[in-house]
Amino acid sequence: MSTIDTVRGPVALDALGQTLVHEHVVFIDSEFARFYPELAWGGERSAVVDKVVGRLQEVVDRGIGTILDCTALLHGRDMDFLKEVNDRVDLNIIASTGIYTFDHLPHHVASPSRFTNSADDILTRMFLRDLTVGIADSGIRAQSIKVAVDKQGFTPNIERVFRAAGRASAETGAPITVHTHPADHQAARALELLAGEGADVGTVVIGHSGDTTDVDYLRSIIAAGAVVGSDRFGLYLLPETASEQERIDILATLAAEGHADRVVLSHDAVLYSDWSEPGSLDGVEALKTWVPTRISDVVIPALVERGVRQTDIDAMLVGAPASLFTNIAA
Template identity: 40%
Template structure:
């Protein structure tokens, strides 16, 4: 086990991560669309100011670390995140990986073993590992998690390629895999089967967006298989009400699963995909502070102990941000 976790401003001791939001986004960009069909609501200076203010606010509420899971496919731009990090004290961890629902960009379609641009190794593996061990896009900022997605399309050939590359990157670096799922289609189950077959210990996987499901049996199955799950869309009431999310959470705590649950929002400061006005009108609670202004107080009211809150908001994210050491390059433990 190594005890430091990479953040935008360099490694920090795992013990100092404190209360952590493990599944959030700062800026979700769509560079090609934005460049060609200018999107009136992107204003870099204003958005950086807004991000700094929001992060300072959540830091003042006792949150010490936020994990930005914005990867390829979501418009990751580490230079922008660095500009934000420079002006706030909160730790910001970033991720490598690919948010691919169906098909990878043509750039990757054409490259790899046996492809038109024949390469000895899948470039996705090289990208993921480089982001973790060398740094992202020449910034020296290292990824602290590997993010993958399996949506309603299921494990398409390209999604399989991403998952396989993530598994290789995990085995080589010991960095945790964290996922996007479509809970309605139980795609966390598919991810577990695939990653397990690829040699990833399931206790090094966080099955994300599990909080979009009220199927307690499905959620228990994911955790009984060893994974931690993300109840990571509090405030996204367009998908499910907070009341329903809280009821599932309480049930899982009661069943003894608090050591496998993480809490977050999947919120963002800017998304090229959703206009600011839409978010303000339809998703008014969807912000980094919502857990602490509404959800945690509601949990205390329902009798959840301070200790259980600490396990879910401090211990569990820290465990998942910890890099494990596998025995040898491809060894498993």
């Protein structure tokens, strides 16, 4: 039986169950948290742990078995936090490596002494360390790579990041989740860069694709062999993004065309983040839908209502997510 690593240890690929492929348990910058803990946590860290446990329990109560945590370097990972939370919630949490940047690279990565090509790139070495040895001293191996391209497009730094991710994926079989700005149709170039280093495009999720209403663009991602991430359910604040109803209609269309096995679902919810003043987003009306139970509570019933078959819903929530890990599973 092939298994993958999770925060709690190995889990059989066919036991992942309903899987949300793009969530974030915590964003916490380690230097910020070390020097300004009261600002980073907004009080007691243990209170944040309690709050996040409560939110994840709601996800578990809906029947979700697994989340892929797409938190990478520069979002700020905290493996101790993940372990503490997971000790109290019966959920598989899969950790990620990668780097979240739209162009800027920190000095310890940017220096020309740190790379000459993708094979010796320090980014490749960092990703491989997380994937093969484990993240820091946690003993938890990352099982997925997160990279990003946004409105700035494929700058030289971003091309370098993608090549490093492609190389690390080729060596380990790790799937890759790409944050994209879908209005700019970046999937083809992203896949070209990743495949150019040997990555299997069949395990690449073109993330945030659910934000667009351009179904032909989504069909092009599937035709290229990659996976469409309709992974921001509940977050409808960003400019020029599809409404919930439009996203649901598109899922029904893709399912009717036989593509449910190439579509994955998630919320991109962030359960705690040091990016904003603690508590400042609580009660914001437009964010009330942005909860990691939105798919279970609203989207799935709406798909059923639309006549989408249970086998197609299972494909999007169970089969397609598990298929991302077929190359890395041991």
